[in-house]
Amino acid sequence: MFDGNRRRIVCMWFPRLASDRVLRTRPVEGPFALAQRLGTAETLACLNLAAERAGLHRGMRLADARGFCPDLLTAPARPDLDARFLAGLRRWAGRYCPWVGIEGDDGLVLDVTGATHLLGGEAGMLADMRDRLAQMRIGCHLGVAATRGAAWALAHFGGSESDLAALPVAALRLPAETVTGLQRLGLRRIGDLTGAARAPLARRFGPELLSRLDQALGRCPEPITPKAEPPHFATRMTLPEPIGLVADVMAALERLLAPLCARLKAQEMGARRLALTLRRVDQESREVELRLAAPMRDPARILPLFARGVAEVDAGFGIDQIRLEATQVEPLPVAQIGAPRSAASPDRIADLVTRIGTRIGLENIQRFLPADSHIPEQGFLIAPAAHSRPETGWSTPRPRPIRLFPPEPIMATGSEPPARFRWRRMSFVTGRATGPERIAPEWWMADEAWRRGLRDYWKIETREGRRLWLFFTPQNPGWFVQGEFA
Incomplete structure (x- = not known):
């Protein structure tokens, strides 16, 4: 039996998340670091273990690092890819419990209360986490405690839950200036704060210090809010018999477009890029990509735009599965419909741009836009028609030549x-x-x-x-x- 009322929080800290992301697919031998530009200098953003053992550290100037370690290999830092990688780890951690949140830029927090028995207890779950992360070549420090603050402290500073008072005050997730101020007063460990008067500490360091202390000790609750998954716009159809005629593929595509567009409408979104994947019976796939000049969710308008791409697909011995996904979406609020569309309506123009764009590329269809300049040759801009809106505010103090x-x-x-x-x-x-x-x-x-x-x-x-x-x-x-x- 397990105690479902005993709260257990696991904190996963990835100290070298960015470098592990790169090295897990392109391993190298020796020191490695990711560099980022801060002002006019390049500094080290994340290092592997070999670089740390060579005496390098984060924030070090790249030029100085190469002087210390001539064999250092570097790559540009990509914070956007790091965030996407951490989001992928969050989805992976959902195998252990449904409540998984992101902790800062390099960590996860899991509420595993009532779920540890599924993997043979708490020790078994932690061992499974370590083994799987090691197989993925991702370094991780784990901390488990009854509170989120204590789990974070144990993951970053080690120790056991019973020795929380012996950890430094930096384990309370405090700003660096607060930690320095406490150390100057001789308050170096969490245990020193528990026995100190609270009122003077609050007056000098603000309410955050006591709040972090209470959260770590369980006196103040700290919820874990899992990030909601973004809506996924995709539909799929498995066919009982292979098909190969263009008319049959278009008929199947029409059936897929209806639920996809209904889902887009429910979220008030419109598709800007659609990917149609056709799986053949020989397990090879052919993809037809449709890039739209404006966000759309009208099946009747989208279907004929696929005709050219579908006609060019080699069906082989037949297609047995069709998948349609909106790979890029944009907000498209609900609008009043019913009035007849004129020949120059925005919808018809967008359809025309899309049709031409499938042949020559959307970026090659351009339009002139006004620019804020009184210089004649600088009074206009040229922008792709699919990524800009026509402007009616052309105004000049005097006529200009055509x-x-x-x-x-x-x-x-x-x-x-x-x-x-x-x-x-x-x-x-x-x-x-x-x-x-x-x-x-x-x-x-x-x-x-x-x-x-x-x-x-x-x-x-x-x-x-x-x-x-x-x-x-x-x-x-x-x-x-x-x-x-x-």
């Missing part, structure tokens, strides 16, 4: 528009000149084309029918043609 090109010099003198000039081997006679519009360079932009300073722009209507955009540079006199009106 065609804009790099300034081309012409032979002319004086600050007034020339009566006659030659441009691109053609002669022109000025019929009407409108201007000038003076534009000053943006001093905060290092634009080589504006080194001449001010520009006086003129709209020139020639007798030959061309309407050109000319400018004059007063500081270094010269005339240039930069654009042409429609």
